[in-house]
Amino acid sequence: MDYSILFQQLLILLAMMFVGYITYLFKLIDDKGYTQLSSLVVLVLNPFLMISGVAGKRIAFSSEIINQNIILVITLYASLFVLGFIYVYLIGCKNNTSYLYRMLILLPNVGFMGIPLVKEMLGSEYIVLVTFYILGFNLIAYTYGIYLSSKFGNKEYRPKLSKNINFGTISAFLSILIFAYNIKLPSPLITFVNYMGESCIVLSMIVIGAFLAKTNLKEIFLKKTNILFVFAFMLLVPLLMIILTKKMPFDANILGIFQIMVCMPVGSATCMLAQEYGGDGTDAAHLVAATTLATVVTAPTVFYLASLII
Numbered sequence: 001m002d003y004s005i006l007f008q009q010l011l012i013l014l015a016m017m018f019v020g021y022i023t024y025l026f027k028l029i030d031d032k033g034y035t036q037l038s039s040l041v042v043l044v045l046n047p048f049l050m051i052s053g054v055a056g057k058r059i060a061f062s063s064e065i066i067n068q069n070i071i072l073v074i075t076l077y078a079s080l081f082v083l084g085f086i087y088v089y090l091i092g093c094k095n096n097t098s099y100l101y102r103m104l105i106l107l108p109n110v111g112f113m114g115i116p117l118v119k120e121m122l123g124s125e126y127i128v129l130v131t132f133y134i135l136g137f138n139l140i141a142y143t144y145g146i147y148l149s150s151k152f153g154n155k156e157y158r159p160k161l162s163k164n165i166n167f168g169t170i171s172a173f174l175s176i177l178i179f180a181y182n183i184k185l186p187s188p189l190i191t192f193v194n195y196m197g198e199s200c201i202v203l204s205m206i207v208i209g210a211f212l213a214k215t216n217l218k219e220i221f222l223k224k225t226n227i228l229f230v231f232a233f234m235l236l237v238p239l240l241m242i243i244l245t246k247k248m249p250f251d252a253n254i255l256g257i258f259q260i261m262v263c264m265p266v267g268s269a270t271c272m273l274a275q276e277y278g279g280d281g282t283d284a285a286h287l288v289a290a291t292t293l294a295t296v297v298t299a300p301t302v303f304y305l306a307s308l309i310i
Contacts, residue, residue: 005120009113010296013205017289020209029210035275037207042272045200047171049111050138052197053131054179056190060125068250072258073132075245077140080106083237091228096152097283100274103148104287105233108264110137112201113295117260122253129254131179133261135172141269142168149277204268211271211285220286234291234298238262242306259306263299265291 023029029037061069084102093101110133118130177183185193212220220226241262245255266288275281 005117007296009116009120010292012116013113013292016202016205017209017212017292020206020211021213022209023206024210024213029206031214034207034210034214037203037210038272038275038281041200041204041207042269042276043167045196045203046269047138047167048193048196049200050131050134050168050171050175050197051178052194053111053115053134054128054175055185055193056187057128057131057179061129065251065254066129068254069129069132069257072245072250072254073136076133076241076258076261077106077136079241080108083233087232091225096154099148099151100283101229103145103152103273104229104266104270104284106148107137107141107145107267107270108261109267109292110134110261110264112204112268113264113292114261118257121260122256126253126257128179129257130261131175133257135175137267137269138168138172141267141273142166142172145270145273146277149273152274153277153280155277204272208268208271208285208288211281212289215282215286220290223286226286226290229287230290230294230298234263234265234294235302238298238302239305242302243309246306259303263295263302265295268292 020029024034084105087105088098088101110130114130114133115127118126178185242259245258248255266284268288271281271284271288273281274284
């Protein structure tokens with residue numbers, strides 16, 4: 001696997017975060033603007049990114065390949081769901097922060113980093129399969145993710161169907177329908193959706209960069225809990241999951257997508273969710289930044305160690 005592609009994509013994301021960092025320092029974005037942009041990304045632009053993943057895409061895979069991909073998507077999120085409980089138990093996290101950690105573990109950056117990596121490493125035709133991971137991300141983020149954020153912020157949360165019917169969940173189901181029935185959308189609509197989705201990547205990184213400008217960067221890299229989190233979920237967990245699944249009788253490229261996904265950092269949408277529904281996105285933003293920066297070292301290391309062991 002070409003590790004230089006991973007490094008290049010990471011640099012692009014870091015550059016976008018740096019733009020947000022500088023923008024806040026020069027007062028082009030204030031605290032109110034940060035909050036508004038965060039809401040825009042979570043509630044509007046991120047759902048557009050999901051739809052853009054299937055709109056106008058041609059289905060060129062057999063049902064067997066698609067089923068294998070779905071199995072691995074379920075494997076990823078089910079494993080991370082269980083690991084979230086195990087992790088907060090092992091570190092003795094007994095306060096509301098445990099809900100935040102469970103959300104961060106459950107929602108890796110399968111879209112913003114996953115799409116360009118899969119495109120460059122396996123080919124653009126495989127992007128549509130990454131959409132399944134993004135659909136899983138959004139279905140979880142806009143339902144269970146909101147619940148975890150609310151619990152983290154010590155806010156009252158009552159599971160109601162009406163609370164889970166939002167632009168995020170509606171967009172997820174629309175994406176499933178478009179893909180499953182190969183619905184052809186008008187070209188102008190596809191172009192519109194693509195533009196809106198692409199803007200999500202840029203703005204989400206800018207928002208994180210702006211947030212980091214408000215914080216002490218030393219806290220990100222010297223805090224013991226952050227170091228432990230990076231070691232566990234950027235090195236240990238990805239290595240174990242790749243080893244356990246590499247011998248599955250699946251298509252090599254489908255397994256390759258899964259291996260890329262398990263090495264992804266914490267999804268940037270988590271700090272927006274924490275800010276929007278929990279009231280404080282500090283810890284989330286710190287771990288998004290720390291895991292994103294660590295990826296340039298951890299992902300190549302994981303693949304290298306896995307090749308030695310297997």
